Amino acid sequence: MRPILPTLLVCATLSAPPALASSYEFVPAPQNDLNRMYRIDKVTGEVTSCQYGLQESGGGIGQTVCFGAGEGAGAQPPSEYGLVASRHAREAGVFRVNYRTGEMSICFVLVKKEQVVCTQQSRPGAEATEGVQTGRTGPSATPPQGGRP
Template identity: 75%
Template sequence: MILRTALVSLCLGLAATTASAASFEFVPAPQADLNRMYRVDKVTGEVVSCQYGLQESGGGIGLTVCFGPGEGAGPQPPSEYGLVATRHTREAGVFRVNYRTGEMSICFVLVKKEQVVCTQQANPAADGAADGPPAAAQGRAGAGATPSQGGRP
């Protein structure tokens, strides 16, 4: 009986470890000529990215270049996160979404800093009515309300 209980506990422990190990989602950048893939931890919201890179010496097949989490891309409050790519073929970033709260942020790679960065999580008013310009446009009057459709927001 004790052996059976220990075996069941071990199996449940292994199942929990396997479930936690499979807590990632992967989405390619929508940019048509970019071979970049983003990964989000579905519980913590941490975002990283990898892409193919040419190998400078040795004439090998190349290497995987990865960018760790930078500003805003690190762990967030525990929730249920995912990634969503737009349909803009020149967009190099992806949206990190919180399926429980409806919050969104935009994540992209800063190549010079070699890291993924994300904007602050935002959520429109719950009733759908806005009392003014979107939060990102406040304080930028005359700076152009239309965001760039290029590789970075």
């Protein structure tokens, strides 16, 4: 007679889901008249996006239009990534944040190229490097927020 316990352990191991399966986070664009949703792979930081699109012919219910990862939106070094939407009602992009390093970048859809693109990862207080700007470079187009009038 064979022992049942080792056989049960083998069966349980084979039917278990992979422990390292990718997990995703989804965040809507803050723009209140845009039906766009961003997705990030929480381990690799890759950002993609989808939105609803009208069907030009056929009178159907429409279609899901998705944008793949373009420049800067592809996989980053493995870490713990997330997406944060601002509260700016006219902003179509989101922030990609690295919770382990504190780095951030801005990601948005370039509709003409049909891609999500992201700026280079940076963090406040980090030394300025080529292509990364710290602080303001000119007057802000965003009105002051949260202060007294």
